[in-house]
Amino acid sequence: MQDDTSRRHIEELLRDNGERILDRWIQISNEPLRGRAVESDTREELQEIYTAFLRSLDGQDGAAELRGLLAELSRSRARQGFTPTETAMAVYGLKEAVYELVEADGGVEALRGFIWLSRTIDGLGLYTFESFAAAREKIITDQTEQLLELSTPVVKLWEGIVAVPLVGTLDSARTQVVMEKLLQTLVDTGSEYAVIDITGVPAVDTQVAQHLLKTVMAARLMGASCVISGIRPQIAHTIVTLGIEFGDIVTKATLADALAYALRQNGVELAGRKQTRVAVRAEEA
Numbered sequence: 001m002q003d004d005t006s007r008r009h010i011e012e013l014l015r016d017n018g019e020r021i022l023d024r025w026i027q028i029s030n031e032p033l034r035g036r037a038v039e040s041d042t043r044e045e046l047q048e049i050y051t052a053f054l055r056s057l058d059g060q061d062g063a064a065e066l067r068g069l070l071a072e073l074s075r076s077r078a079r080q081g082f083t084p085t086e087t088a089m090a091v092y093g094l095k096e097a098v099y100e101l102v103e104a105d106g107g108v109e110a111l112r113g114f115i116w117l118s119r120t121i122d123g124l125g126l127y128t129f130e131s132f133a134a135a136r137e138k139i140i141t142d143q144t145e146q147l148l149e150l151s152t153p154v155v156k157l158w159e160g161i162v163a164v165p166l167v168g169t170l171d172s173a174r175t176q177v178v179m180e181k182l183l184q185t186l187v188d189t190g191s192e193y194a195v196i197d198i199t200g201v202p203a204v205d206t207q208v209a210q211h212l213l214k215t216v217m218a219a220r221l222m223g224a225s226c227v228i229s230g231i232r233p234q235i236a237h238t239i240v241t242l243g244i245e246f247g248d249i250v251t252k253a254t255l256a257d258a259l260a261y262a263l264r265q266n267g268v269e270l271a272g273r274k275q276t277r278v279a280v281r282a283e284e285a
Contacts, residue, residue, distance in 0.1 A: 006112035006116065009107070010102075011113075013102070013105065014098065021094070022043070024096075024100065036082075045069075045076075048069055049069050049070065067127060070131060071127075071128075071131040073090060074131035074135050075131070078136045078139060087129070090128070091128045098114065098117060152178050156185075156191070157195065157262075158262070158268075160189075160190070161195065161263070162182070163196075163259075164194065164215075166178070166198050166201050168201070174211075175211040175214060182218070187222070192223070192224055193224060193225050194219050194225070195258045197229045198229070199232070199255065204235045205238070209242075225250075226249060227258040228251045229255045
């Protein structure tokens with residue numbers, strides 16, 4: 001009975017001093033942000049949260065609405081680059097704003113009611129933190145996928161010839177992206193040759209070799225022949241030392257050699273370097 005009285009007392013404080021609490025809450029919430037948040041935007045967010053909070057205290061269908069608003073606040077602040085502490089203060093600041101009223105009231109019932117309110121706000125703060133962590137993890141995952149897309153371009157070198165220049169480590173996730181983009185490009189362009197350039201791959205071990213072989217086999221199933229270029233002396237030595245077998249897969253030292261090979265397979269004959277220079281000089285003369 002006493003607990004109910006204390007709770008009703010604190011709820012009356014919340015309703016009768018809504019504007020005062022909201023103003024102080026906004027001030028406390030924005031203090032650690034150092035001007036990175038617009039006060040009007042913060043007021044709009046916290047006003048909605050405060051209204052939903054009062055509705056949840058009345059036993060109305062405000063709890064779900066309140067959690068939805070807190071989750072949206074967490075996602076918004078995660079996208080804006082705020083820290084978990086800065087985001088949590090958007091909730092815990094309400095406790096400080098209410099406590100100032102309780103302290104001014106000086107009554108025992110207000111203090112007891114504040115203890116109940118404090119536990120309630122703590123639960124909301126934990127939910128906000130969890131929502132922020134989930135939103136940040138989603139952002140990181142999306143950015144990782146976008147970086148994989150950007151780091152594995154498939155470019156058309158010539159009619160019927162595409163290339164996949166790889167830079168960095170080749171792992172299982174990236175291999176899957178390479179396969180999907182290469183196969184889709186082969187379908188879209190109708191290319192018969194694919195050059196996989198590993199000049200930018202720092203090292204080739206057994207695992208990387210297996211990923212390359214999977215990509216080559218997937219391309220072959222689409223009717224395309226693959227050439228692996230960028231076999232530097234260090235990589236060649238490592239491949240031999242590890243006993244890695246590429247079988248009948250054509251390998252070349254440079255991308256230019258691989259392109260020349262693919263062009264010859266397409267029936268395009270390239271003039272020798274010396275002949276090309278002579279032809280250029282003759283044209284200049």
